[in-house]
Ligand SMILES: Nc1ncnc2c1ncn2[C@@H]1O[C@H](COP(=O)(O)OP(=O)(O)O)[C@@H](O)[C@H]1O
């Protein structure tokens with residue numbers, strides 16, 4: 482299990498300052514969400530936690546140890562689901578296990594179990610183009626979860642889905658997460674998605690990204706998107722993002 486700290490992190494690409502003094506502390510088992518406008522540096526934060534980028538200043542740590550490279554205990558899931566189009570669902574979901582040297586028999590059992598968890602039983606032999614967008618995203622979540630990571634990093638995972646599919650995927654993700662003790666960090670530019678999912682919401686400013694507020698809520702789930710507390714949080718976040726009253 483992992484506690485993730487982003488400690489006074491700044492990041493520049495050449496002369497472009499992307500992040501300034503970002504502080505995030507995610508407890509083990511917590512569902513954290515970063516919400517902010519496009520281009521504010523959200524993916525950069527996630528890529529640093531995944532070990533794919535390094536801070537220009539400050540530290541990113543897991544259990545107090547600097548994150549220097551990717552590790553199977555922290556799995557990153559993209560919006561563009563990134564499945565191999567020429568491979569079946571079974572292959573796509575199982576190939577990380579194959580790389581890890583897991584036997585064919587165990588692989589097949591773990592893949593089947595995970596596909597059942599994400600509602601894709603029976604689709605083992607399908608190719609990605611034969612699935613809906615929601616099913617493809619489920620397959621890519623299954624591909625990450627089958628590795629049994631401690632930390633799940635989700636980069637706008639539902640950004641490409643229609644509004645109805647998105648809401649059911651949000652519920653499915655909460656169902657998968659609840660009771661696992663896994664730490665989740667999800668990134669979104671969708672304010673309602675942030676409030677619906679998060680234990681803690683980090684609100685980021687436009688570039689250079691800074692955390693303008695972190696909001697912890699213990700609103701019971703499933704959350705009512707029209708409830709008073711939900712609406713109040715939505716207004717509070719919109720003010721931060723200078724979106725005024727709508
Ligand atoms: N590897 C890179 N090289 C140069 N610029 C980058 C790189 N990665 C991201 N950027 C720039 O950093 C800014 C923030 O990008 P990103 O973290 O992807 O934002 P977000 O995910 O919030 O939309 C953007 O202006 C982007 O062009």
Ligand SMILES: [Mg+2]
Pocket residue numbers: 523524525636
């Ligand atoms: Mg991004």
